[in-house]
Each structure stands twice: as C-alpha cells, then as structure tokens.
Amino acid sequence: MDDVRRGRLRVYLGAAPGVGKTYAMLDEARRRAERGTDVVVALVETHGRAGTAALLDGLEVVPRRTVEHRGTTLTDLDVDAVLARHPEIALVDELAHTNAPGGRHAKRWEDVEDLLAAGIDVVTTVNVQHLESLNDVARAITGVRQQETVPDAVVRRADQIELVDMSPEALRRRLAHGNVYAAETVDAALTQYFRVGNLTALRELALLWTADRVDDALEAYRTAHGISDPWPARERVVVAVTGGPETETLLRRGARIAAQSAGGQLLAVHVLRGDGLRGAPPDALARQRLLVEQLGGTWHTVVADDVAAAVLEVARGVNASRIVLGVTRRSRLAQALSPGVGTEVIRDAGDIDVLVVTHPHAGGRRFRRPPRRGTLTGRRRLLGWGLAVAGPPALALALDAATTWDTLSIALMLFLALTVGVALVAGLVPALVAAALGGALSNVLFAPPVGTWSITEPRNALAIVVLVAVAVGVSAVVDLAARRTAEAARARAEADTLAATAAASLGGEDPAGAALEALREALRLRRVVAQRRAAPAAPWVDVATAHAPAAGAAPGAALDAAPGAGPGAVPHDGPDDGPTEVPVTDALRLVLTGRTPPPHEVRLARAVGLQVEAVLERDALRVEAGTARAERERGAMRTALLAAVSHDLRTPLAAIKASVSALRSLGDAIPADERTALLGDAEHNADRLQHLVDDLLDMSRLDAGVVVPRRAPVALDEVVPAALAGVPEGAVDVDVPEDLPLVTVDAALLERALANVVENAVRYGGAPVRVSAGQVDDVVVVRVVDHGPGVPDDRKAAMFTAFQRLDDAPRGHGLGLGLAVARGFVTADGGTLDAEDTPGGGLTMVLTIPLDGGGA
Template identity: 45%
Template sequence: MTGKLRVFLGAAPGVGKTYAMLREGRRLRAEGLDVVVGLVETYGRRGTEEQLGDLPVLPRRPVSYRGTELTELDVEALLARRPALALVDELAHTNVPGGRHAKRWQDVRELLDAGIDVATTLNIQHLESLNDVVEQITGVAQRETIPDEVVRAAERIELVDLSPQALRARMAQGEIYAPDRIDVALDHYFRAGNLGALRELALLWLADRVEEELADYRARHGIRAPWETKERIMVALNGAPQGEHLIRRGARTAARVHGDLIGVHVRLDDGTAQREPPGLAAQRTLLRELHGSYVEVSGGDPARALVDFARSESATQILLGPTSRSRLRELVSGSVINRVIRLAGPIDVRVLPPPEPGLLTVPPAPRRRRPALVPVRRRRMAWLFGPVGVAALAWALSPLRGSLGLSGVLLCLLLVVAGTARLGGLLPAAGSTAAGALAADYFYTTPWHSLTVNRGADVAALLVFLAVAGVISHLIDGLTRRSQQAGRARAEAAVLTRLAGETVESGPRVLPDLVAELRQVFGLDAAAVLVRTGALWQPAASAGAEVPLRPDEASFSVDLGDDAVLVLRGAPLNEEDTRLLGPYVTQLKLARERERLAAQASAAEVLAHTDALHTALLEAVGQDLRAPLAAVRQEAERMPGPGGQRVGAEVERMERLVANLLDLSRLRAGVMPVVLRPTVVAEVVRSAAEGVPGVRVDLEPGLPRVLADAGLLERVFADVLAWGAAGSGAVVDAGVVAGRVDVRMTVHEDPAREPAGLAVVRGFVEAMNGELTVEEAPGGGTAYVISLARAVA
C-alpha cells in the first residue's frame, strides 16, 4: 500500500511552513499516531526549535563531500523504523552527490512506495512550471526545482499564508535571517511587490489544482449541473445598443460576489457570410476595461449554444437583454429568451430591461440600402420603354392571336420583361410585368378588349406569367448585383494592392497626393486634412473646390489623431466605400507621421550642430582652466598647514570635474567609444575603493557579471565614493532586482555641500545603458543605486 503525501506550501521563506508541519506532527502524535522527524531545518529560529517539542528526531546520515562533513536524510533508517508518519523538510532540496538519490523528493517517493506517510514543506518558487515566472519577478534563478506532478500527486496540500507586510516585519525583527543579511533581503528578494506576486502565484496555482480536482470529481460522478463554487456571470451579446448596459450590470454583480464576467456572442453556422454587428467591437473593448473575457461560439440554435457554453463554463447566471425580434418572427421561429429559460435548468436567467424606461425593446438594426445598379438615366429609360414596350408588342401581335394564343404571346412578353430587368432593375421589370399581364388580358382573353376573363385556364396562365416574370426579374437583378459587387471588389483589390505596393517600395506617400487620389477614387467634390491650431482649423492638404474649413461643414469626417481630421464633401459614402476608406486613412496617418519625423530629424540636426558647438566650447574652456588650476595647485603645495591641504583637495576635485565634463562631451559626440563587456562588479568596486578612506564593501558571493565598460564604471564608483570620503564614509552592497544588478552605495556625505558632478556621473551610467537613482537611505545618508544589465552567460 502506497503512503500518502501531505505538502505544506508557502509563497516565500519564513511564512511558517516548517512550524505548521511540526505543529501538525505534534497534534497527530498526541492522538496516538507514530510520528518521527526524519529531517527538519530550523535555521536557529527559536519558534521552530520550540515547536519540535518531544517529537522523536531520527539522526541524520553523515556524508563527506570534498573534505567537508555534511548531513542528509537517512532513508534506510526511516525504512527500518517504518513510522506511520515521517516529517521531512524542504522537498526540493538537492542531495549531496554520491548518495542514494539526487533529489530529496526522490527520497520521499521511496518512503511513499514503502507505505510510509510523509509530511513535507515546499516554497512555490521551486515548482518547475513557475521557475521562469519567479525569476522574472525576483531576478533570482532557482536551481532547485521539483516536477509539478510530484506535488499534484499529494493527497493534501495546505497553503501556509502570511501577508507581505507581516513577513517583512518578521524579517526586520530578525526572525528569519541573520542581522547582517536583513537589509539586503528587504531591499531585494523580500520587497513588498515581490512577496505580493509570489503570494498570488501560490494562491492561483492552488486554486487551479482545486478546480481540476472538482472537475474530475464531477466527471467521475456524472454531474452536469453547475456547482456554485464561484459566481460566473455570462452576458449574451449581439451588438445591440443595450449590450453595454448588460455588461455594466454584469460587472457590478461580479464585483459584489468576487466572480468572473464572460461576454458571449453566438455566430450562426448556417453557411452564410455574416458581418460583425456594428456595436460588438465597442462591447469587446468595454469588457476588457471591466476585466471581463470575451468568447465567440457558433451554432445553428443561439439559445442552445448559449446554454451549452454556460454549462461548460459552470456559469451561475445568464444575463439577456430585451428581444429585437418582431412578434411575427417570434411566432415563426420562436423566442430565443424563452428557449434559454427552458434549457437553462438550474442556471439563473435574468432578462434586463433597457436603461431607459421608454425603450421596452431593442430597436431593430437599420435595413441595408441596396446599392443602385444602373444610372438614373437607364432606370428612367426602362420605366418608359418597359411598360410601353410590352403593351405595344401585345397590340402588334393581336392579329395573330388565333395562331399564337394566350400562352404564346405571354412567352413573347417575357422576353421584354427580361430585357427591362437587365436595363433598369427590379422595379421597372415589375411594372412591365403588370403592364404585360393587363395587355394580354385585354387583347387575348375573352371577352376581347376587356379586362374580364371568362375561362379559368386563362386566369391560371396569367398567374403563371406573373410568377415566372417575377422570378426571372429577381434572378436577373441578383446576377446584375453580383456582377456589380464583383467589379467593385476587383477595383478595391486593385486599389489596396497598389497602396500596399507603394508603401513597401517607397514608404508613406506625400499627404497632398493621397488627398487628391482619395477625392478621385470616391468621386467627391472636395477632400482635405484639417489640423487644429488653437481654436482654428488649418488645411494641411486639400483637393477640389469649396473645401470644408471645419469638420461640421463636411458631409463625412474621420479623426486622424493628434488634432487632425479628414473631411470629405460630396455624395454620401455607403458601407463598401467606408470599408475602402480605411486603408486611405492609414496611409494618411503614415504620411503625417512621416512629416512629423522629418521635422524632428531637422530639429535633431540643429541640436546636433548646437551640441557640437557646446562640446568645442567646453574643450576650449577645459584647456584654459588647466593652466590656472595647475598654478593654484603649486601655490597650495607651498602653503603650510591645513589651509593648503584644503585648497589642494578642492583643486583636485575641480580637475576631476573638468575631466569628467570633457569625457562626457566626447561620449555624446561619439569620439570616446563605450565598450560594453561582461564585467565583475566586485573587482571594479574594490579597485575604485582602493585608497578611499571609510569605505566598507559588502558584496554577496556569486553576484552575476554586468554588461558595462570597466574603466568608465570604475570612474563612476570612484566619484560617488569620493563624496563619502569627504563626509563620514560609504557602504557598498549589490544584488539582483528584476533581472538586473543593482549596486547600492550608501554615502554619509558632508551635508553642508551638494555632491559635485552628479549630472556627469548620471551621464556615464546612461552611456552604459544603466540607470542612476538617488534616494534617502533608511539609516541616514544618501543611497546612490546604479542599475546595470546582467551579462548573458
């Protein structure tokens, strides 16, 4: 029989995992269970040592490694002792090479296989799946990791939780680390942000495992009804105006119960191409702003698709808006709301009214205008010649009615109706059909030359003529529309291909050319790009006559950003025109961005010329200053007593400042290159601190190398440490923070004067792609923190 594993999981060291494990062991031993401490690391913490109490502790196995005596878990002794429960600390620990197993979790697995229950401890950062995330948060790579499946196989996982503030307080009181490590730990790994992120990781990982176990349990027992372990509010969206009201109501409900918000849109899978409802994009944006998620599902039955998705996601509430279907359509195809209510079962369904009391239903979407097929002149011709033509043809063939008969003349009239449909569209063809039916009745049915029909066969023939003529007209009209759409699609494709090719080959077009082409493509009276300057609008580019001078004077306008608007005047744009306008708007934005960059480049050229003049002036001043400074130094050497030493120190400080200013100007001018190489921080710090009194270097071993110019970095350290030498000393420490190496120099400088050359030092650090921040040190003084990139191994 396999033993059971119990894991005490924590977000960081010091939360009390070992303490909780020992307390549980003492409780079980008091109940009569055979409990043995296989291995526990107390690290000298008084509370943990006291919690050991009277628990029997198994002696550790001594191991010799490279001349050092170490101890490890004695697996053989535990197997021989065979307790009911073994307490084994630090599950992710790496054993000393040459032992029974490489990892402690492998030792524990052997104990479990032998039927011994094990209680152990683990920090969240040691899980293999979270290793890279933890390194990104803390900047520290965890070398000791454990496969997730080992922990997931545990019978019980108990989270030992402690708030970041409480954990930092324990650290500050010396309950976790030795006093000499407290400050560095609080400034680096144990920062409040790091601890909060690690705590969230632990909670999320444990919540995922609990949800997996719950889903597995429901699957094993065939439970399909949702369990309200967590509120999940599902909002059905169809792009209607009331969707935003539904989303906000759902977000408020989810916030009150600490639940999830999900927006769902159903696409019908009936094989037809469907365009996205106009309001759906804005509703997706609102969902993201309110921390909700958006999902699209497809199905032939919207109600069934909504309910199936709600069950799969264990939704507890479905929010629906008022229907936009007419009563006739609901009678024919049924009500989606009623079907959702019938299918939902135990899921709560809420139908919300619109936000305005007067709106009881969602207004139906406006019908799309059918685009004009032919010019107005051709339609007028069709209206004129279609009805007149069929009447004239019926009159011309009336002498042949004895041989043609009613059916024969109706076939001839169909030809005129088809020609009318091709010439002018559906409506003129309908008028021609009606005129043809009346003419055939007048000339070819008895009694002659009247609209009365005596024979039922003639009535049937006329009705068939009306039906066939209507079908033929509709088909010809549809084919003409498809041809028109295909031609427009080819034209759009040609325009888009040309725009893309010009962008790839020659970059963004010039703004006036784009505006002129846009006006020509869409057949507009005028087009312009207006830019706001204060309260006025000025045209940046225009084409055509009577250009709108304000956005409200245009028939159509598009915001281009940065106080710029594209204004158009002319015939209104249809939906296809609006879609084609998008690439032109993008090109206009690129053209304006290119003009802006060109202006910035011109300004940068002027600044570069000015900077060159400044550099030349600075070098000239530096050369002129060196001679007077040398003379002052000679006079200071002749002066007896402290006064001469003080003058000499100030001269040396001034010479260093002038040299730094000159070198900084050379760096910015590109004359003095910065060579970034992997650099050992400790060596550079010690070299800079050599000869500087009152400097204490406290660097951790194994600090990663940084990417820096060693000579330039040494000058930075030397300048900062010199400020401390002028005061009462300096302390240097370093650590890894968020993937970078932060060197912290706490300087107790002379408060009577401000450090000279801080701007120069900052310039040197930025030249090495670093960052210098100045902050007040907790124990007094000023902390200069230099953040540098880690060198890639």
Template identity: 50%
Template sequence: MTARGRLRVYLGAAPGVGKTVAMLSEGLRRRSRGTDVVVGIVEDHGRAHTAAAVADLSVLPRLVVRHRGVELAELDVDAVLERRPEVVLVDELAHSNAPGSAREKRWQDVHALLDAGIDVITTVNVQHLESLNDVVAAITGVRQRETVPDSVVRSADAIELVDMSPQALRRRMAHGHIYPAERIDTALGNYFREGNLTALRELALLWLADRVEEGLERYRSERGITGTWAARERIVVALTGGPEGAMLLRRGARIAGRVAGRTLIAVHVVRADGAARAADPAELEKQRLLVEKLGGSLQLVVGDDIAAAVLDFARSVDGTQIVVGASTHGRIAQLVRPSTLTAIVRDSGDVDVHVVTHPAAGARRRGRSLRRDLAPRPRTVLVWAAALLVPVVLAAALLPFRSGLGLSSVLLVFLVGVLANGLIGGAVPATVGALVAGVLANLLYTPPIGSLTIAAPENVFALAVFVAVGATVASIVDRSALRARAAARGRAEAQLLAAVVTDTVTADDAVLAVLDRARVGFGMGSVTLREVDTGRPVQVSGPDPAGPPDLVVPAGRFHELALHGRPLPAADQALVDVFAVQAAVAVDRRDLARQAGEAHRLRQADAVRTAVLAALSHDLRTPLATIKAALAGLRTAAAPAGRVPGAGGLSGEDRRVLLGSAADAADQLDAVLTNLLDLSRLHTGVLTPIRRPVSVDEVVHGALVGVPAGSIRDDIPDDLPLLDTDAGLLERVLANIVSNAVRHTPAGRPVRLCAGRVQDGRGGGVQIRVVDHGPGVPEKDRPALFTPFQRLGDVPAGTGLGLGLAVARGLADAVDAVLEVEDTPGGGLTVMVTVPVAATRPSPAPVPAVEV
C-alpha cells in the first residue's frame, strides 16, 4: 500500500507577503538536495519577481478548461500523477476550479495527490480559512468567496507562517510589487489599510498559535506527559497591603518583562474572620497606582483562607507564576501553624511560586507577639477533638494531686479548659466540654470516687453552677468572636467599596470598572448593567451571560444590575446594592462628562467667534483693497476728459486685467465669507443635514466644479453603493479638501481621486481618498490640520484665514463622515473621507440638499 504523501502549507498573513516565493524557494532547496520537484501550478499575478522565483524548476503544463467560451487554466492532476514526482508545488489551496473540472476545489486535487503518495507544498492566505471568513469580512468589508476548511490546513504535516509588518507591506505595495500602478492608491485605501493588515496579522498569529498548541497537546498525549508546560505567562503578585508590596510588584514586573505575552495581576485578600491584620488603605492605594503604572491591575478578593484564596484566584486567571513575600512568622509559630507562604507553596501544584525576601519581613517578625503567632485557627475536627480531649487531659494532669485539691480548685482548672474550648470552637463545643468536665469531676474528684453518686448536696450545686457558668462564658466568648468576624467583614467590605469608589472617579470607563470589581469580588461569571424597561445590556463584565441571572438588583431609576454565576448569601446582597448604586453613579458621571463636553464645545464656539472678529480686520483687507483699486482704475478711465486730473483711456487688455483682478478678489472674499458662515452654523448648531441616498459620482461632480482642468485625475469606479448623506454638505467637504490639495500639489502632477468600499466600526462605508503629491504635513503638525485659523509652514501668510479644512471637518461630522489623513507613498498627503452607506431599501423621493 502506498504511503500517504506529506503536506506542507505556507500560510500568508495577507496578500503580497511572499508566500508563493517562499514555496518556490523551498522547492529549489529540495531540488538542490536531489529531490524530484515539479511545479504543478503557480499564480504569479503578473508579478515579475514571483515569475523569476520559478527559476529553472520543471513546470508541468496546465489543464485548459473551456467555460462559456472562455479558456481557464487549472492544475492538471492527471499529468502530475502520470509524472509522479516526489514533490509538487501547488499554489493557492483555496482556489475554486473551473466548472466542469473533476473536482470542485483545488484542496480536493491536493488530497488526490497526497493519496497517491506525492508530497505537496502549497500556499493559502489566512483570509481564506473557513472559520475566519466572517471575521475577515467584518474587518475588511470584503467577503472571500473562495475558502478552504480549517481541517485541511490543520491536517498539514508542517505549517509555516509567512509574515510582514503592515508598514513594510504597504511600502511593497507602493513600489508596485503587488498590484499595477493604477490599482495602488485604491488598494492602499481599502483592503491594504494599516488597521486591516494589523488585524489580519493578528488573526494569522492567533490561528497558528492555536494549531501549535494542538500539536503540543498531541505530543504530550502520545508520550503520556501530564505536567503543565506554561507557554503563556501570567504573573500574580500576592499583596498584604504592607510596605513590601512595592518591591513585590517591581519584582513581578521584571519577571513578566522577560517573557512574551506577559500579564501582571496583583491580588489582595481581605480576611473575613478577623485573624489577619488589616491592610493600610493608603498603602494599598499606592500599590494600586503602582501596578497600573507597571501595566497590570489590582484585584481585591474576600476569603477566610488567604493561601487558598490566592491560589484560587491565580487559577481563575490562568496564572502561571505567583510572587509572594517572605514569611513573617517566627520559627516557634511555624512549628504550631504553617505560614501562608508555606500553604501556597504546598498547594501550588503546577504554578511556580517566587519567594521574595524583603526588609519588612525581619522587622515584622521581631515585633510580632508570640500570642498572635500562636493564635489557633478553627478546624471542625480539631474543635470537637479539643472539646473532648481538653477536659480528659486536665483531669489526668490533676490526678497526682487529687488528695490535696478541693472540688472548687478542680472546677476552676476545668473552667480554664472550657474557656480554651470557647476560644477555639465557640459556644456549642465549649458547652459539650463543660459537660464532659462536670462528669469527670464527679467521677474522679467528688466523693464517692469512681461513682456518679454525689454524697454531699453542696457538691451537686457546685457542679451544676460550674456547667452553667461554663456554658455562659463560652457563649459570651463565642459572641465576641462573631462580632470580631463581623467587624473584619465590615472592614473587608469597606476596603472593597473604597476600591470601587476610586474606580468610579479615576477609571477611564468607570461603569466597566465597577462591574469588574463586582464580578471578581463576588466570584461571579459575569455582571451586566442593563436597562429596566427594555432589558438591553448597557455594559457587560465577563463573557456574555447565558440563562437567567442569579440576582437582579435595581441600579437607579432606569438601570438594574444582573449577576450570573452563583446564588449569593443574604449577607452579601446588601453589598451588591451598594455596587448597583455605584454603577448608577458611574452612568450619571458618564452622562455628566458628555454634557461637559457639550459645554466645552460651546466655549470653543465662543472662542471661534472671537477669533473670527480678530481676523476679519486683517485677512479680509487684501481682497477688499484689490477690488477697490480695480474699481477706482475703471472709474478713472471712464471719467470725461478734463473732469478728473490725469484721466485717460484704458486699453482693452488693461480693462480685462482690472476686471479679472476684481473678480478673483471677489471670489476669494466670497469663499472666505462662505467658510465663515459655515463655521458659524456648525458651532451654533443651526446646520441641519437632510440625508438621502446619493451616488458618489453626483457628489464628486459637484465638488469639482470650478477646479482647474487637468489638475484632477478621477479614478472612482462606477459600481459603488449609494451613500447615506447630505449631498450638498458632502460636496463642500470634498471641494475644500480638493482645493487645498490642488493648491499644494506641484504643477504637472494631478491630484488623484479614488474610492472603494471599506469596513469600519460602524458597519461599513465608502471611503473617498484625495491623494496629492505636495510637501505633505509632518505628523506632529497633523492635530492642527483641521483647526480653524491655522496655516501650516508651507502656506505663505496672508493667503486666507485657514478655514477650509476646519470647515470640511465640521461638515463631515455633521453628516457622520470620518476624516483621516496619512502619508502618500512617495511623498505628499492623502485625506480620506469615509461616508456611511445607504440602507438597502427603496430610495425615497429626492429631497433638495441644504444650500450652503
């Protein structure tokens, strides 16, 4: 039986990264080792360097298929099988074969070759993977019709990523190494936008990382390896709230800085049983600011067992390493009770633990009281064992002295044991211990010895009082312990609420910060803030919830907080109410910030009006002086001889020059006043767009009216969708941008207009690009490009108010268009206008555009 061939795939992060050349280079390398290699099919797409990479490899003829009068060249599988090379190179694995071919897809042809025992080297781009089809369409706005099942690529014996930085790929595009010159600007503005290329690169890396992880798991499974191989590092720093926290955080940051994909997370456990010293809130706040400065985050969790809480948190965030400070327990205390550090190391399992020594450890150890170190922790088995054993041990210890002790002395000693049981386990175990002690006192120390019979009535009374006093004292001790735990819980809640209040004030997204605190603090799977009336989620922390919530709490008048994960005890629900209030406060704060932004806009409008008044006196003087001078010359020439001294006739050429100067100055004055009027309307909010479906050609045609002939090269295709915009306002936007580009472009180099469909965060649109080859604008000056009354260094003073692009930005905002700028490859500036696409429904009757 013939062994199946081996498949090697070159996965391209984007078109043009060089996967075909990499495949051909591998073929040449194998041929140099004596392997029989042939080229089954290579698509060079007219690229000279790709065609040259074939070199002297043997190329099999293609199979010509006729379809509707068109000849299509496909991979000739039968010719490859007849030739039976050791290795065949097959380009574009996702290609769809011509109708009438033996197989529908090229990857099916590849499977036929593999089944015949022939090794195949092939190529595919990440956007052609079936599982990523919708994701790529959402990012780029282009849905790939040719896809290949992920299982086909995953089954390859070797997958190699062919990658290139977005900037380098765009330079390759600009140099004409991917598409012909007439398609470069359109491609750069559409599919080959830097954001698209970055997203495709990330998709390729993540997809390949998952495949690598699958291979690793398969390898470990085949060899029976069960230990953890941590490939992605998450560093968890355990903070006590003490002064050593800053040192631990910096050490954790240094550890995280040495690995790729690093994540730094700090955790502080607030004890609810009162056994731990409370953290200093001021110190904890300093550490929160420090960890955020180091690129991490601080989480507060509540737990009785600090070690277990730290380990549970680390596992919940997939932590691979824990950084913890050296123990502050003394040696004697560690003999009685293991320290938190010891418990973390003992139960850490596959999680690495870094123990960091610090000066505070020794000082705190020396100043710590032995009584606190020896304070017992309640354990169920130990509690009941102590309730039974303490009276027995005391009774045995007193036996040698029985002859010299009275019953009252014995009962006082037993009372000490009852108090110890009360401290250890509470009222019920201590009461049981008192009963056991009373029985032992009766048997061993009350005449007659060895019998439950009591000879003297006063001894009956003494024993009864002893049991009653013991139970009462144990109850008081237990109640005090409960109050101490309640106080500790209140302190823990206060610290958690203080962190929430801080997030509400300082976080960039205060609503999400509050929800994150609630999710981590209460151990929930997800927390959602939603509208009361509609149930629509406003903000979600964690994965999208499935199923009904475990708890719903009102958050103000219009919102409610829904928690998914586990039922909460009644004691926690009051705290959830506070979180809900904080979420409502965060929403109100966000609304107030929006209103403050509106007030800021109004202040800017006032500043603009002030600047307009200041500029009018100077910048309008030149066109007015030109008009006045021209009119004065014409009037002098038209005056009767002898009435105006020095008057004389003007030639026809002189009259044309004067009239032309007056007309140009009037046009300049009209443009300035129009821009001022538009700017005033924008800042006062009286400009109301009337939006309707409109074609790109209609808008561009209106924008180019008055532009000098030969200064524009229009490369806009005819098949673009309709725009959802105000045609008149969008014309003004393009007219201002085009006139600015023409003014700065050298003579003989026309400004290019191109457009294409793009995908953006709002669902998609049409991007119109105005490409000039002028001096460009340095990146540091671009923030001022759309600011009123700004003239950059390449414009001489006195050439206008600097309102054109500012008005364009304002009008674009009014019709929900987005203005962006980038460098033109080879020099110059490209301004991009992205306009929403009209909905696919019957167009309403045309409505006249606003006249501006």
C-alpha cells in the first residue's frame, strides 16, 4: 500500500458557530454527487437545523458506531466502516471533536488522518476558536475555554481552506429567527457568547489566520517555481536600522507607509557585523526595538559582513515591496572612497522600491571613535613616550659603535622594529614620533655623507622614505588592531553582562533586583538603585535595589544604610565618588554609587535599565491582566445573571401571580380543595423564589469577597441534620459518627454548603443519597455519594462554575449556582470541595474540613 495516493483535505473554516460551515460542506457534496463523484456522509451533525438536515436527502450516509458509556448511548464516526466502503470523498463534520471511548483514536482529526492515508479525500469543518494556537485568545475574547481543539498544523496541511464568514448582525439575526439554536436558549446566547464585539473579534481572528495561510501558500508556490523576485501582494516595508539617531525617523516613516494599505507590515532589520565588534549602542537598539513593537512591526537581527546584501536578502525573503533607508551620515571623503550601503542597495534592489529619507544627522560621522587613552594605563603611556623619544637616539648610538657593519640597512630594519614596538605599547602618535626620529637619525648618522642632512645616493634616500612610510603604515595597522581587540573584549564583556542580567530577570521572586545585582557585580559598584516616577514633575521612588554586603558579613547579606539616611541613601563604610544618575526613560533612571563609571559602562547600565523597565512593565501588565480577567469574569457573571433571571425567576413569579389572581377574582366560587391547591402552589413557588434569591445573594457576597467566616469548634453530627432539613424524608442515608473530633468552621456556612451539595445530589443523582464522614489525618472528610448518571471528567471543573447546568438540564432546576456557592463557602471556611466518580456509577462530592487545633 505504499504507492496509495494520499487523499486531499478540504476544510471549511468557520468564523463562529452558526455561520453555515456544515451547510456549505453538504451543498458541495450534493454538487459533486450530481457530477457522478462517489460521495458519502461519514459523519454530519445537523444540531436539529431543518435546512441542514434537508441537504442530507439523496446522499449516502455511513452508519455510525454506537457506544454505551456510563449509562448513556453515544454515536460516533465509524472509521472502519468508511475504510471498508472506500468512497472517493467522505464528509466528516467537526474536526476538533473528541471521540467516544473505544474508537481508534482519541480525537476525530486523527481518524481523518487515517482516511487520508487510505487515499480518501475528506471534506471537513472546524471553527476558528478550536484551533490550538487561538484557544487562549478566543477564551480571552468570549470568556469560554474550548475543551476540544485541533493542532494548527493539521489544518494548515489542508489542500484547500475556505473561510465561511458572516457579519455579526446577520448571524445574530439567524439566531433570533431560531435557525441556529433552540428558542429557549437564544436569549442567553445573544447576551453571552454571540455579542457583537465577540463575533467581530472572532471574525478578525479568522481573517488574519486565513491570510497567513494564503501567505504560506504564496511563498510555497514561489519557492516551488524558483521565483526570487518579490510579488508585492501586500505592502511590506523593510526599514534598515543602524541604531543611530535617525532610526526613529525612519521607523515612523515606514510605519506610515505600511498603514496606508490594508494588511501592511513593518519589518525592522538590523545587521550585526560578523567580526563581533560593537556597532550601535545596545541601549539605543533596545529603545528602537521597543518603538518597533509599539508601531506594530517586527524586529529582525541578521549577522553579516555585507550590510547591503543582507538587507536585500531579507527584503526578498519576506516578499517586501519597499525598503526605507536614511541619508548617509558618512563624510564626503568616506563617500568618495566607497559607495556606501545606500548606494549598493539602490543599485541591486531590482523591482523593490527604495525610499531614501533625509534627516537632521545626514553628512555627519556615524559614531564617535572611542578615545585611545581610555584603553591604556598612565604607566603604559609614559613608557611608550619614553621609548618613542629616547629609543631612537639610544639605538643610533649603539649602531654607531658597530663601525664594521653595513650600518644603514641594519639601522633601517632596527628603527622599523622599534617603531612597531612603540605602536604596540603606546599607540599611533608615539609610533609616528619614533618613525620620524628614526628616519632623521638614519639620514644624519648612517647615510653618506655622514653628519649632514644631504644624501648623495638616491637609493639611500628611497630607503629612508620607505622606512618612514612603512613605519607609519605598520603603526597605524597595529594601533587599529589594538583598538579592535579592546572593542571586541569590551563588547564581549557587555554581551556577557547583558546575558547575565537577562537571565536573572527571567525568574525568581525579585527579577528586577536580580538584574541590578548582576549589573552591580559586573561594574564593581557598591549600590545600584532603580527609581521611577509617575509624571515628569513627580518625585522619584525606589522600585528595585542591589548593594554589596558589608565587610565581614555573610554572603548575600544586605548592607544597612546609616541611621537617619533617606530613601536610596548609601552606607558610608568606605570612600566613593558619589552617585551617578543614568537616565533610562522619562519615567525610569538608575542611580549608581561607588566609583564613577566610564562612558561605555554608563551605556551598559542604560541597557540593563531597559531590561529592568521591561520587567517592571511585565509585572504591571500581569497585574492589569489579572484585574481585567476578574472584571471580565464578573461581567460574564452579571450577563449570565440577567439571562438567568429572565427565565428562572419569571417562572415562580408567574405561578404565584396566577394563583393569587385566581383566588382574588373568584374567591369563594372556587371549591375548597382547589383553593387549597392554589395556595399550596403559591407557597411552593414562593419557596422556590426564596431559594433562588438566597443563591443569588450568596453568589454576590462571594463575588464581592465579603464572606468572612466566624470559625469555632463545631460537632459535625449537629451540623449535618440541620443541613438535611429541607431534603425529603428517606432520600438520604446518614453515617456521621458521634465520636468524630470537632471541626473549626463557620457552622452556618458549612450547613449551607452541605445543603446545596445534598440537594443537588438528590435532584440529579436520585435517591437514596449517602452522606458519610470520617477522620483522615488532620482533616474530616465528608462524602455525599449518589448513583446517578455521573459527570464526565472533562466536565467536573465546570460543575463549580456559576450559572452552569450540565447536560443541558431544563429550566426550572435553579440558576446553576448551588455547587458554585457550596465551593465558595467551603473554601472561605478553609476546606475544599471536589468531585469524584462513584464506584459502580454515579458522583461523589468530597468535602475536606479542618479540625480544631486542640483535637476532639
């Protein structure tokens, strides 16, 4: 079977439930069947929609496999039957579905893979919120986590993907007309999941995901056909970033260009030199990278020796339509010696448009050259100047004593060696002095006529000129090599420091403090403080600090400030050069205390400060996200409450009103037994209404966080009977030993929680329900056991969510708050409430309750 052609996969991707994916799939199947194609319906879910079910007429349907699971009959895709039938095309609905137990695979998309491997073409459907990569995003939008997902790679491998879309208003009209869900669920659906904002966001997600898939297909086509020239299907703007002061101007210009067309993209490309030497300051690059993110673009770093070739390679690789460059900052002399990156990009760009943007920094030097003196000690500079001034005369005297040698040639070689040595020790300027002195002394002392400045032999004159030229050239090369070595060492040290601070800022309880500590150790400072302010005129406030341990203190011990010192004060146990303020952003600065850092260390500190700023922003965003999530959950609860009130509270009120109206209008004309029944019905519905209101009030108290338990030692055998007061007689078997130790709880809260759990078990699990208790270690465990249909493992967590009814329980059975209130009360009391399967079938609710500290 190795030569079997793999089947083709076609996916109808829905922007939201109800947009018509299954309808479109069946419509395609009917068209293909009319053309003579062998099409079967392997599995299609109509969800009771008449229009969808009508399209099944005339299509061959493969029988489903039947599974008995926990007393429920389930039907699912029969893969073996489809493989045995082996049609040309099989329709398989709901690709992300989880299969019933006993099948080939756990997920339906795995069954589809088997059909494709057997050479059967498959047409399937899936909603965008079921894609694995978008699951969390969809949950953040809708407040609902999809339990069933499909890997993106499965859908991306499809031969064809067709987006099934509908405007939010049109979809809501379909729901309102009852074309999607049953009439009794429409109001809740419209006010919860199918809000206009939710549908608009899901629609945008589907469009963006599909657009990326189209980009992949276009790139695959270009690669397969060897097309290297860009096809500007959409505006992609590549901005060449140098890290210089003009970069922000270029990025903003590129962002404006990209925004002029729908779906435009901004890509910033920074080329690092392959020799490892530092180019742009790291703090400048960090600020520019942040700006790119704020503009909605992406940052790309490339290592290459040829900057122009690297920029063009990236532009062609992303199918860019335009490249943005800045006017060169090189001097006219430098431009005359080499064309520059901009000229090379324009020359080789081909069909890609190149925009050269002017800026205030054009025509200047790229970066200031670091001073040489900063890399040499004072002793080394003094030694170098001594060699440059005294070395040539001393060498000349030594050579003058060797009268038997061909002293001119030897003198020239030795003076050259001395000049190179001076360059190695002290740099270019002393080497130039040594070269000039060596040339002059060679002329006066060793070139005939000796003792004069004149030279009779042209070759001697040429030799001396060559000496000076070679000495100057070698000195320049040696000096440049020394500078590059120092820069490379400094760049490596800065990279190591940044890597250490980045690693420190990724974990731990105080990531900002850990990053500052890594910086303090690297720069050998006594104290580093990060300070923030809320506004330009606001005072600075310490937000993170790192300081050296006191002399003799244990490793990691803190250094205490002097008595009476203000915020950010530094302990005075040794001399220092005073604090150095390093501005990072308008709202953040670092204060370095100890020795005064040189400029390159200040630059490094600023880069670390940007990391600290990112850490602080991340923490702030995490707090904001938590607050937003809590507010979203409260909003969802309020929306669900309104939907629930419109149904559940209306029913008992209507019954009470009907009974009272009949009694008031007819009065004694109603027979006594019917009056009694009406009064009983009104009383029963009033009790139901009271129970619903109590649950709503309890849930609102829990949501507001105002439930404060009043714990005291309580005997459990006194609490359980009170909790069962409202349960029909004989519905519960109780096994609570009297010798159980006391539990430290709020008796009222525990009673309400037990009452809700038991009532829920009696209502859905059937009688008899067993309530038992026993001691396990330092807790008392109460079990409420029923033998009803039970709850699947993947739905147990949802049981404790407010306004949830499992298995589509009918209205009139409460608001779905009982277990949510019960868990809230038990948690407030310091216990836990969980659900387990009952051996033999059913559900067991397990309450763990803390004991009194003194025991029984």
